Amino acid sequence: MGGFESIKDLQEEKQTFLTRAVLAALLCFAMAMLLLSRLFNLQVMQQDYFQTRADENRMRVTPVAPVRGLIFDRNGGLLAQNKPAFVLEVIPEQVADLDALLERLSPIVSLTDKDVARFRERVRKSPKYRGVPLRTNLSMEEVARYEINRHDFRGVDVTAGLTRNYPLGASAAHVVGYVGGITEEELRRVDEAKYQGLSQIGKIGVEKSLEDLLRGDSGAKIIEANAYGRPLRELDYRRGYPGRNLVLSLDSRVQLVAEQALGELNGAIVAIDPRNGEVIALVSKPGFDPQMFVEGIDTKSYDELLNDANRPLFNRALQGQYPPGSTVKPAMAVAGLEYGVDPGHREFCRGELTLPGSTRKYRCHKREGHGWMDMSDAVMKSCDVYFYLLAMNLGIDRIHASMARFGLGRVTGIDVPLEKGGLFPSREWKLRVRKEAWYPGETLNVGIGQGYTLVTPLQLAQLAARIAMRGYGFKPHVVHATEDAITREPALLAPQPLERIELKSEQNWARVIQAMEDVAQSPGGTAYRIGHDAPYRIAAKTGTAQVAGMKQEELVARKLEATPVHLRDHAWFIAFAPAEAPRIAIAVLAEHAGHGGSVAGPIARQVMDQALLGEVRFDPDAVPPPVARAVAPPTEDVEDAVDVEVPAPAPTVPPPAPGTPR
């Protein structure tokens, strides 16, 4: 050891060490500078960027669903409300094994097979990152049991929310509609940003057509959350705004009476206030319970509804297309008058008509014949032969031109979705669709509302309303007003006037209306039984529409009871009242119920009694009916007449004071 040490040059070694130590110090300093320059880059140059990233890490924007607008009838009665409810939701993408989860949940909340089936259905349809309700209306016990065990259930949440509720159940369900879970397809169609935090969307009825107003604006909570997503505190809150309430023109009392009057029959009733186009009642039977859809309907129940032979989901009032039968006769009479038919001219009805050069017999519903008929008699007694002859003389082109003015064969544009247009045939239509020429014989059938003609009950109610108003009219609608959910400030939706049906002479209106009054007031009128004892004057027309596919000969030959139900005639009844100052126009359809006068007429009478005599808080007479006045002085200029004389026909409904669920 000592030997080595003696060789060492201690001085040189120390010198080397000094150099190396200085170099090492410089190296350390350089490394420190390298660190600092990096820190400068991160903390000064890129500070904003990293600050943003840090905020993005910790802040979660949680949408706050808006409260959906309430729906009232014209008296302030609730048609749709929101009820507080606890909902158990599952976010599918956060759950590894759905089956195992359901298994583990079953001791905690009660789950029926229906719940599970419908849940699976909705999981399949909705996006994976959105919560899917498994159970609604949890009891407090169930909520408590879940809360105790919630750490075991990742991706499961109980939310205290509001569920849509329809207090009247099936009543008016076709008009009000319902909400249901948003499907993936619907989500693609709408602006998803507007559905933050919402799981339901209007599916049919007003819930669908006024979805944008009812929905409201989502608010948002900005929440600080930790790395595991657990929310810690609220940083910011952006208020949303509840959806607007709707005040419908429906009168739920009239609606209920109408539904009851129809009884077990399938059919439809539409009652319109002719002075402003507001729909007072709109019935389609059979109905359905909209509540099923809110809670998410399972496939089995839905299939049952869909496959029900009576088609409860089908809104007959707007979607059902039927031959109008004799109910077109007043409009036909108008056409005749317009093209110069002398109302006093008489034709002889011997129960049937045979065209020259043809063997085909066109029968009148009265087999022994009506005898001599002028126009008024023909309407009153619904003589088919007279109208065969009238139609033949007018020809299809003139009939089509005149009937189109009453809106037959066209959608009315009502604010309830899925309305059908029906069909009023023309030469052009037949060539285009059937690729066939028009046969003169077909014109005769059109003249009594058969043949190709198809109308909806709504169209016939509108037809009655326009005759009642001597050509004036409004687009039918069910939404009377909307109101701000917080301030309750209403915004009336102005009725939309239609162009007046201008006749060559006001006299022609008077003649047709008189004829319709005779139907209900004169002995021998087809609705005399309905109208003669009413405390107000009814103007009406009955109709008995043959079901397509039956030959006229067969029908006449057989008695009603002997005919299979699905081939029996549809019973129609249209009316307006009081005839001198109409406040209601109505169309009643009873499917396969036989004769219009005997079946549909009494139903219409019950509805009109409720509407005109019943204790109705909304009193139409409190407001001067502007259009009724407008009719009186006939004016030359149609446009002016409408614009000037129809200033604000909407009666101001006192803002409803509903029994709010809040």
Added chain:
Amino acid sequence: MIGEVLRSVRGAGSRKPEPGFSDWLETWHIDLWLLVLLCAVAALGLTVLYSASGHSEAAVMSQGRRFALGLAVMFVAAQAPPEFYRAIAPWLFAGALVLLVLVLALGDQAKGAQRWLDLGLLRFQPSEVMKLAMPMTIAAFLHMRPLPPSLFTILLTLILVGMPAALIVVQPDLGTALLLVASGGFALFFAGLQWRYILGVFGAIGAAAPIVWERLHDYQRQRILTFLDPETDPLGAGYHITQSKIAIGSGGLFGKGYMHGTQAKLDFLPEAHTDFIFAVYSEELGLMGVILLLSLYLCIVGRGLWIALRAQDTFQRLLAASLSLTFFIYVFINMGMVMGLLPVVGVPLPLVSFGGTSMVSLLAGFGMLMSIHTHRKLLAS
């Protein structure tokens, strides 16, 4: 305990230096500079640990006890003369080597690596012992050799360095192995290793890199790959670095304020109170705070080098300089990895990161530095 130490130090400064205070320090072989600087860093460390551990007093107390234990070890270590360390170096080295072999044979597994040895009472990492034994042994060895080292001396040194490093690499603990190689290498460097060899080594490393790459563990490769581009895998392997950079960067010049760092508080930053505690520090105290901490570290290294310069023989010089430089390499690697300059190798920030054995071995090293500085002879050999 720390409080007492700090109070005694403060007390010493506030009063007029009593006659005999420096005598007292000399008697007990204490270097006041090092003591104050180490305590300052430890105090900062405990402060930020309280925040980083989510206000855990237990963590702070446990870390404080560990620091006190380290200080005690340092005091004891300072009492023995440097000659003692030179004498025991080979034995310590041999013992640590045996322990490393034992660790591989029957050590505990933790996080996929076999590093811990359970000796009943003590559960520790033999590699920590080797961190001290390595510079001591190399310094003692070179002390016997003529300097600058001959090629033969260098080769012998490399064998001494290589054996334990290899044992640690297979644990596997790449970070510690590299630090061991560095501490041996620094001793060689201070002994006057010729520049041609230094350049040669770096050249060789460059050439060997691809071969080493082939032999690395998957998780080590993954660390290097995500280090190169952490954003490619922000939720997986790159998560550490990404979150740590966000923490540092969002701290800005003056920081978000003590206990107001959101990244650590909300658990976005993993291992916030151990390896990544520097990110919490930077987030809450900003660039200014970092400059303070880094300055303290530089002062410690400076003091260490100063002690080395004043040392009286080759062993002491090489040991002091090697310990000081290795200490700074710790700091550099930890900070570098936390701010995304270096791969994540799992090196704690000295005196600040929450953790056991490294604190004690580190302070033991400073005890040797104090010993070197205070056991001066009349005449240097």
